Amino acid sequence: METSAILILAIPLLMFLFLGLAGKYLPHKWAGILGTCGMGVTMVLAYTVAFEYFFSGNSFFINEAGDRLQHVVFNHDWLNFYDKLTIRLGFLLDPISAMMLVVITTISFMVHLYSNGYMRDHHGVWETGFQRFYAFLSLFSFSMLGLVVATNIFQMYIFWELVGASSYLLIGFYYTKPSAVSASKKAFIVTRFADLGFLIGILVLSFYVGLYSEGNITDAFTFTSLTSVPVDGLTDTFSVSEGTAQVIRDLFQNSAAPMFMGASVLTWALVLIFMGGMGKSAMMPLHIWLPDAMEGPTPVSALIHAATMVVAGVYLVARLFPLYLMAPAALDIITVVGAITALYAAMVACAQIDIKRVLAFSTISQIAFMMVSLGVTRLDHSVALGHEVHEGLGYMASMFHLFTHAMFKALLFLGAGALIHAIGSNDYTAMHGLRKYMPITHITFLIGCLAIAGIIPFAGFFSKDEILTACFGHSTVWAIWMAVVAGLTAFYMFRLYFLIFWWKEHKVHDEHHAPHDQPWTMTLPLVILAVVSIFAGFVPFGSLVTWNGHPITGSGFLTNLENLNWSVAALSLIIAIVGIMVAMKMYKKENELPAKMRNALPRLWDWCHHRFYWDELYMFITHRIIFGLVCRPIAWFDRHIIDGTMDAFAAVTNKVSYAIRGFQSGNVHMYVWCYLAGAVLLAVITMICVL
């Protein structure tokens, strides 16, 4: 177990070092095969670890009551600051980290495989920097795996920054393209700005814990002592025991009791930590980097900006969920931010032309679903449309949606990549009517669209249904709001689908240059992910991943179907079908309807198309207000006052030395006379003083 755990982290890291240092001496083909095989081995190891965790019944992982436990595989001291603060690096297995291991390695392997085909043109010529691409993919996989298995908040923060850095490197992969360079900088700066909140949140918490406790700050930030999943009895050597965990939870509740501007310090700290999550998960108003990040190669978008890194924010909230439960105000903020983002992103997605942008906004909207789902989770008894809601259902639904969304969104992105590779353009206006030319891409893309729209029995149906149930259990207003967003989701995804594959027949001038399905390295991941998207909904998540490790539904292949809240399910199905029908009516055949609607509501279209002018707003704030009113006066002060003072010192020294340089005459006798005169003078002074 420990060997597998170390290898899961070590293989991608070594692959990064090897491909990064020796890659350019390898043939392109071998670099690709090596990277893919490395990731394949990691995937197999992750599967065995996750399988062992969930299904082996080992007493490390599950207790007699059937509750899943946390297991620390290893935890090494890394930085010893002083006796109360040690930063450790380790490997924590619990339901969500085991689930994330599967998600990350699966998607990463598919992307590695797919890139072998994607990163070369139609004549088989490899892209420049192909080896570098694989090195960066490995670096990203390593960082993301390190993030999800983090045993404490500091380790998480370190890897959090590492995924940000590798995302920056991969967005800017085409570094000769100015738009890619500015997109990568934008992504890095926006997420870095958000991480500032994360860091301040951690510091606020540690300050208050340190202030109010004689105890160990290290323990207070170790996940095993924070979370409500019971810790297995055998990892005591690494972490705190159950009793200490309770003490630390009380400590958080008491120590963070001081109020600041109407909210407890704990709430403030958690909101600040959530700000980091907002940056990574592209919640409003920090979402502006994600659509631009589509400048990166499409497989990167699938891996980082759809399936794994952007859900890190959701994962962070889920990780610290017991803390969030102590501060319901923070959860309310998460709900509101998530709900607004979901609607906003869904509306914008309806008016985009670039297919990757549509998918990017759809990703933002779906992540917002997960956030809302976490935000509405409370432990009190609640009822949704006449059915009882399990406590902690929202948490489970959020993780379930994270899992299914990763699969079908990666599928959609890889499908979009296949289209872009075949057509050579990102705009649907260049596509239209491709269904006969690219049948595999067509069918798999359709499956992805059905999954995200939430049609039974595809994956998205089950997870979205759970989210809506959780919303109904908390507040009917938000539930209806999210149901509308779900309808919009179905609409914009099928708008995209019909515009790409139907609308009008594709005109082919030359039979040899007709668009066609891509090589097997690209179609195989599509097919695999399509199959997963069909069946992922049947994974009995309720018995595998819950907030406290206690199963909330039975296990078995059809559990999710049996446990459906049919009134909510019927509602979401009807909404999804309405959305699809509207899209079909408008976009299946070329007609005047879309143009008419656009002319009827020109303002709405403009606002949606220009993403509600958020980028312009940011430009105004940064350039006019921050640069103009803050930075420029500061720059003036720096240049004229601070630099001026220093320059004055230098000028005075220079003048004085020029004036007295005549003393350095080179005449030895003059030096001697001066020396003698000085010596005599000293002697005289001494004598006067003595006498």
Added chain:
Amino acid sequence: MELNALYYLIPSLIMFACGVYGFITRRNMIAMLISLELMLNSVDMNFVVFNRFLFPNQMEGMFFTLFAIAIAAAETALAIAIVVNVYRANNDIDVRDICKMKF
């Protein structure tokens, strides 16, 4: 007649004054070097005398003098080397001619 410290110190003072005078008035670098040695020797003598008269049971002054002589010899060797080089450059060892080392 009892020999007291002054019998040694007064010649030492005369030696030192001669050295200073020579150092100031000579233009020839070798002569300046000789004056310098004269000053050094007078100081060495002082060490020995003070050691003998103030701390007769100790040897620090003696050893200090031995070291000073050794250092002076090394220093002279170095100075002579410089003088030789100056001669090669200027064809003369007049100290007024080596005023290139100014600002």
